[in-house]
Amino acid sequence: MNEMPHGIDAGPPHAATVVARTQESPAIFSLRLRLDDAAAQAAYRFAPGQFNMLYLVGVGEVPISIMSDPEDRDGIGHTVRAQGRVTQGLAALQPGDTLGLRGPFGRGWPLHEMGGCDIVLVTGGLGCAPVVSVIHYILKRRERFGKLVIIQGVKHAEDLIWREQYDRWATLPDTQVLVAASEGAALWPWHVGRVTELFALANFNPECAVAMMCGPEGMMRVAADSLLARGVPESRLYLSMERNMQCAVGRCGHCQFGGAFVCRDGPVFNWGEVKTLLAHKGY
Amino acid sequence: MFPRPDPPGFLPLTQLPSLVAQLMALGYQCLGPAVENGAIVMRELDAPDGLPRGLQAEQAPGRYRLTQDPHQRYFAWANGPQAIKPQAFAPQESLWRVARDAAGKLQFAAVLPTVSAQAIIGVRACDLAALALQDAHFLHTDRRDPHYAQRREQLFLVAVQCAEPAATCFCASTGDGPTPTVGFDLALAELTDGFVATAGSAKGEAVLNSLNLAPATPRQIEAAQQQGRAAAAAQTRSLPDRNLRDTLMSQLEHPRWDEVAARCLACGNCTAVCPTCFCHAEMDTPSLDGYASEHGRIWDSCFGEAHGHLHGFNVRPDIRSRYRQWLTHKLATWHDQFGRSGCVGCGRCIAWCPVGIDLTEEVAALTASEARP
Numbered sequence: 173m174n175e176m177p178h179g180i181d182a183g184p185p186h187a188a189t190v191v192a193r194t195q196e197s198p199a200i201f202s203l204r205l206r207l208d209d210a211a212a213q214a215a216y217r218f219a220p221g222q223f224n225m226l227y228l229v230g231v232g233e234v235p236i237s238i239m240s241d242p243e244d245r246d247g248i249g250h251t252v253r254a255q256g257r258v259t260q261g262l263a264a265l266q267p268g269d270t271l272g273l274r275g276p277f278g279r280g281w282p283l284h285e286m287g288g289c290d291i292v293l294v295t296g297g298l299g300c301a302p303v304v305s306v307i308h309y310i311l312k313r314r315e316r317f318g319k320l321v322i323i324q325g326v327k328h329a330e331d332l333i334w335r336e337q338y339d340r341w342a343t344l345p346d347t348q349v350l351v352a353a354s355e356g357a358a359l360w361p362w363h364v365g366r367v368t369e370l371f372a373l374a375n376f377n378p379e380c381a382v383a384m385m386c387g388p389e390g391m392m393r394v395a396a397d398s399l400l401a402r403g404v405p406e407s408r409l410y411l412s413m414e415r416n417m418q419c420a421v422g423r424c425g426h427c428q429f430g431g432a433f434v435c436r437d438g439p440v441f442n443w444g445e446v447k448t449l450l451a452h453k454g455y
Numbered sequence: 456m457f458p459r460p461d462p463p464g465f466l467p468l469t470q471l472p473s474l475v476a477q478l479m480a481l482g483y484q485c486l487g488p489a490v491e492n493g494a495i496v497m498r499e500l501d502a503p504d505g506l507p508r509g510l511q512a513e514q515a516p517g518r519y520r521l522t523q524d525p526h527q528r529y530f531a532w533a534n535g536p537q538a539i540k541p542q543a544f545a546p547q548e549s550l551w552r553v554a555r556d557a558a559g560k561l562q563f564a565a566v567l568p569t570v571s572a573q574a575i576i577g578v579r580a581c582d583l584a585a586l587a588l589q590d591a592h593f594l595h596t597d598r599r600d601p602h603y604a605q606r607r608e609q610l611f612l613v614a615v616q617c618a619e620p621a622a623t624c625f626c627a628s629t630g631d632g633p634t635p636t637v638g639f640d641l642a643l644a645e646l647t648d649g650f651v652a653t654a655g656s657a658k659g660e661a662v663l664n665s666l667n668l669a670p671a672t673p674r675q676i677e678a679a680q681q682q683g684r685a686a687a688a689a690q691t692r693s694l695p696d697r698n699l700r701d702t703l704m705s706q707l708e709h710p711r712w713d714e715v716a717a718r719c720l721a722c723g724n725c726t727a728v729c730p731t732c733f734c735h736a737e738m739d740t741p742s743l744d745g746y747a748s749e750h751g752r753i754w755d756s757c758f759g760e761a762h763g764h765l766h767g768f769n770v771r772p773d774i775r776s777r778y779r780q781w782l783t784h785k786l787a788t789w790h791d792q793f794g795r796s797g798c799v800g801c802g803r804c805i806a807w808c809p810v811g812i813d814l815t816e817e818v819a820a821l822t823a824s825e826a827r828p
Contacts, residue, residue, distance in 0.1 A: 182598060183750070184551030184563035208560065229553055229561065230741030230748040255766040270561050272553065416764055418737040421598045424752070425734030426762055428784060430704075431791025452707045454776030 182421045185227045185272030186212055190265050191247055196333035200298065201263055202251045204240070205273060218242055220305035221280030221412060221440045225420050226250065226262060227272030234258040235417040235435070237302035238276060242309065248273070251301040251333070277420040278439050281306055281384055281410060290318040290376040292404070294395045296325045296367060296387025302412050302439075303386050304334070307341065318381075320347045321374045325367025325391065329357035348375055367391065371398040378403030384440075386412040393450060396443055409443035429455070461660060464668030465675055467649040471529065474613075474641075474652075475576065476503035477665055483574035483611055486542070488532065493521055495535030497542070497575060506576065514621035514802065516811030524619075530577055530645050533621035536807055538582040538730030539575055543607040544589055547753040550602065550737070554747035566749070568602055574611040578639065580632030581624075581801040583614060585730030587638055591793045592733050611658060614639035618682050620690050623802030625815060627686075628693035631799040634683035644679035651679040692805075692815045694786075694798060695822065702822050703787040707779065711820045716775035718810050723756030725804035725812075726781065731789075731797045734762065757781050782817065 192204040205226075207213040218224075223237040234256070240249030254263035265271060283306070291310060295303050310317050322341060326332045332351065342349035350373055356364035363370055368391065383399050385392045392411050399409055415427035415434040422436030430449050432438060449455050466474060478485050487506050489498035495512060511524040512532040524531040549566040556562050593603035617624070617633035626632030635642045640659030643650040651671045654660035671679075726732045736755040741748040755762060758777050763770035771777050789797035798814070805813050 182550075182600075184553065184565055187561040187563060227553075227750075229555075230739055230745055232739050233737065233750075253766070259766070270559070272561065272563060414765060415770060416762065419735075419752075423593070423598070423600060423733070423735075424737060425755070425757070426736075428780075428788070431788040448704075454771050454773065455707065455780070 181274070182419060182423070183274055185225065185233075185274040188248075188271055188273040190267050190269045190271070193265065193267055196251060197331060199255070200251060200253050200331075200333050202239075202249060203262065203265065204247045204249050205271070206247050207273065208270070214245060216245070216248065218248075218276035219280035220283065220309050221302055222276035222278050223302075223417075223420075223439065224248065224250070224273050224275030225277070225417075226252075226258075227274070228258050228261040228265075229271065231261050232258050233272075233418070234262070235277075235420060237305075237412070237439075239301045239304045240308075241305060241312070243312070249305075251298065251304075253298050275420070278435055279437065281412075281440050283309060285408075286382045287316050288318060288380065289408070290321065290381040292321045292323070292374060292376055292381055292383040292399065294323045294367070294383060294385040294387070294392070294399075296391040297327065297331065298333075300324050300334070300386070303384060304337075306384060311341075311344070318346070319376050320344075321350070321376050322348070323350045323367060323370055323374060323395075325352045325354070325370075325387070327353070328355045329353040329360045332362075350374060368394045368398060371395070371402070374402075382408045382410070384410045384412075389413075389450060396447070406444050406447075407442065410440055411443060411446070412439045413441060413446065414439065461654060461663070463651050463653040463671040463676060464663055464666070465649055465671040466643070466652045466666065466668055470666070470668075471506065471650070472503035474662070474666060475500060475506070477662055478574040478576075478611065478613075479503060481572075481662070483572045485574045485576060487576040488530075488535070490521060494519060495521070495532050496537065497535070497539065497577070500576075511619060512621055514623040514806040516623070516805050516813050517808055518811070519806050526647070528618070528645055530615040530617075530643070531619045533617055533619060533624055534579055534581070534801060534803065536728050536803060538585055538801065538803075539578055539610075539612075540585065540589065540730050542573060542575060542610060543586065544593065544603055544733065544735075544754075545606065547751060548602060549749050549751040552747065552749045565601075568605055570606050570609050572609045572611065574613060576613040576615075578612045578614045578635075579617055579626075579801070580614065580635040581626045581629075581799040582730055583612065583635055583638035584626075584629075584631035584799040585801070586612075588731045588793060588795075588797060588799070589733060611662075612639045612641075614642040614655075616642065616644040616679065616683055617686050618645060620686050621802060621806070622691055623805040624690050624800065625692040625694060625802060626800035627688075627690050628696055629796065629798055629800035630696075633686040633690075634680075644682060646675060646678055646682070651675050692802065692813070694796075694800065694815055694818055698790055699796070699818065699822065700787040700790045703783050703818075706821050707783070709821055711817065712775045712779050714820075715778055715812060715817055716773065718812055719758075719774050719778050720810060721758040721774045721777055722809060723758040724807045724809060725814075726756040726758060727754065728803035728807045729785075730799060730801060730803070731785070732756075736761070757784070782814070782821075786818065
């Protein structure tokens with residue numbers, strides 16, 4: 173894999189300010205952040221798939237993937253589900269509020285290996301966030317890639333965020349959008365059922381396709397089986413993993429997955445690197 | 456590496472305080488064995504002759520008792536619950552702090568420890584091997600840990616040969632003891648009338664030279680070597696003398712994990728006494744007014760419920776998966792990370808397990824071919 177940007181080290185964080193806040197769904201919100209130190213902001217680089225540690229003063233840090241465009245030098249975008257102690261506090265932040273940020277960390281998507289290929293993105297729930305920056309990346313450099321297939325599954329129809337974006341992406345040439353909700357709702361235009369039921373509809377050339385997955389591990393296992401059965405080679409199948417991350421630099425030990433430190437050696441892995449252990453529940 | 460060590464010297468028994476005095480004169484805070492709550496711990500010596508004599512540590516699964524050594528030796532106790540891990544990797548420390556300035560801006564600042572030079576007297580070969588692994592984790596990566604580094608650089612290590620391994624010891628099988636061979640500044644082998652003293656670093660050699668010792672005789676050197684061989688032969692436990700990685704990783708659904716999980720209390724004692732465990736949690740301590748906070752780390756255990764916590768669910772929800780994580784990390788995936796097993800054979804996890812789970816016995820069960828499902 174290529175070198176990933178690593179700007180800010182283990183700590184302390186840099187001070188950052190919320191420049192915009194969007195409520196995406198009842199529980200999901202996006203923060204657009206800018207580092208207070210203008211030089212640090214200008215120098216900040218990341219690769220899609222990498223993450224930052226966001227620090228809520230007096231409460232703690234949480235790893236959040238970066239969903240903005242890597243060439244957007246003016247701010248750093250994060251989409252967060254208010255779920256735990258830190259994220260519920262982050263949800264209360266408004267434009268002008270401050271927090272800490274360190275990053276980027278980890279290994280992102282191997283976008284340089286994907287030129288000329290069809291791209292299949294399989295995401296579940298908020299797993300779409302780390303992949304959205306990939307979509308932006310591809311759409312900005314559309315001529316470098318083949319077909320783009322976006323497959324997104326959610327539990328409830330109201331969990332689908334960025335609905336207008338999905339609608340817009342669906343109208344683009346050579347772009348297929350397949351969305352499923354396990355539980356539908358009135359006026360839900362997409363599939364009702366498991367996201368894995370949509371794989372048969374995906375239109376791509378398995379011999380020249382790269383697949384990227386992010387979401388619940390059970391979903392990714394089923395998706396991988398299906399993609400491999402369609403003929404996508406294992407070497408072109410990638411996933412982003414989630415584990416408890418506290419230090420983000422491969423030191424605190426919580427995110428270990430076999431010999432890998434997910435924060436440092438991942439979160440993006442090739443399927444072959446993790447498939448054996450993923451088969452063992454509770455590993 | 457330290458190039459050409461001088462031949463070992465012989466430190467008469469009565470002269471041991473002069474070594475401590477010399478280290479104190481050089482400005483070292485000297486730590487040595489002391490008895491606290493019925494166990495050997497490392498504490499600061501207030502006087503050069505403050506080292507205790509005649510202590511032995513009788514150990515068995517779930518058992519640790521100090522007994523009297525009939526020979527009144529200084530270092531006949533095999534080990535205490537804690538190796539020298541806390542001296543480099545502090546059990547709890549601050550990493551950085553943040554405060555709001557008058558304008559409401561956040562000001563972050565690193566917090567580095569202030570440490571004084573420390574000499575530790577009574578370091579075991581297994582402790583040195585464990586320290587080398589901690590070094591590999593905290594220092595030899597692309598992101599050097601400044602807190603660990605600062606403490607580590609200040610250490611002067613006086614190692615001692617183990618002549619009386621406990622029943623829980625198995626360092627001979629892991630290749631890490633009982634005689635210290637690398638990683639020390641000075642090493643002592645205790646004989647009836649004194650110590651064969653070997654320098655392992657330029658710092659150690661300078662200290663040794665300042666003591667003006669007579670060279671150890673070939674007979675004394677041979678006696679020390681013989682003592683090491685006897686201590687290795689006396690060990691009653693062992694781990695297989697091979698890389699267990701592939702074997703253990705092929706046994707992740709072995710019924711033994713359920714069996715050991717039924718006994719394991721998930722108390723985390725084994726990880727607290729393990730000299731190579733490096734997991735730590737990060738946490739914040741906010742000031743009462745909420746305007747400042749200190750961000751620190753504290754030793755953590757993969758047996759704790761929070762270790763595998765992820766928004767809304769636990770990656771390792773049961774004791775089976777936590778014990779499996781601990782054992783397979785220590786003995787299998789450690790090879791991927793550091794090129795060797797993470798076990799140095801100190802046996803602490805056996806002695807300090809409240810229900811006496813024996814790592815060597817679990818490994819034997821997991822790797823016994825007839826037990827494979």
